[in-house]
Amino acid sequence: MCERHGERSRRLSCRRTDDASARTEDRGQLSLTVVEAAVATLLVLAVAAGFALAPPAPASEADSLERQATDAASLVAAVPAGATGTLLGSACASSGDFDARAARLHEVASAGLPSGAFVSLRTDVGSVGRPPPETARVGSATAAVPRCTATVKVWYP
Incomplete structure (x- = not known):
């Protein structure tokens, strides 16, 4: 759908109304807090696995x-x-x-x-x-x- 902006202006302004543009505006994003929590969980699990799989300390x-x-x-x-x-x-x-x-x-x-x-x-x-x-x-x-x-x-x- 296009509109004319005044008589002196011959420029047309058009807005897209097709389905593809409507879908991109409705799309949600993954919360940054969730991403940080997942990375922190992986880090904690990696450290715990490192301690669990480490060789035993040598005898004194x-x-x-x-x-x-x-x-x-x-x-x-x-x-x-x-x-x-x-x-x-x-x-x-x-x-x-x-x-x-x-x-x-x-x-x-x-x-x-x-x-x-x-x-x-x-x-x-x-x-x-x-x-x-x-x-x-x-x-x-x-x-x-x-x-x-x-x-x-x-x-x-």
């Missing part, structure tokens, strides 16, 4: 040293002697027997430790290995066999 160093000391003590207590009994049991028979077997006991206690770790083994009849300094991180365990109890300390400088 103190737990690791305790575990290493326990493993070393188990090895020392389980190594058989030449005839009967264990190497630790026969080493504890006397201080002379301990001195004769000290190197082997230290070797067995150090066998499963990572490089850089030190081990100290103490019994009532003797000791082998360097004692840990006061500033060192230390893990400690006890190995007990008939006639002997040994304290095994694993430490890092």
Whole structure:
């Protein structure tokens, strides 16, 4: 539908009245608040999934040293002697027997430790290995066999 604007003006002004233009004016828009809520929900779910799927935290160093000391003590207590009994049991028979077997006991206690770790083994009849300094991180365990109890300390400088 077109209208004439005054007699001097030869210009016609037309308005569209077809169905396509009517439909575009009636079309609604998605609320910005809804879009923000959806994005925020996705962000929260992504963060939660990140925490849920993250690898477990490594064991603390103190737990690791305790575990290493326990493993070393188990090895020392389980190594058989030449005839009967264990190497630790026969080493504890006397201080002379301990001195004769000290190197082997230290070797067995150090066998499963990572490089850089030190081990100290103490019994009532003797000791082998360097004692840990006061500033060192230390893990400690006890190995007990008939006639002997040994304290095994694993430490890092």
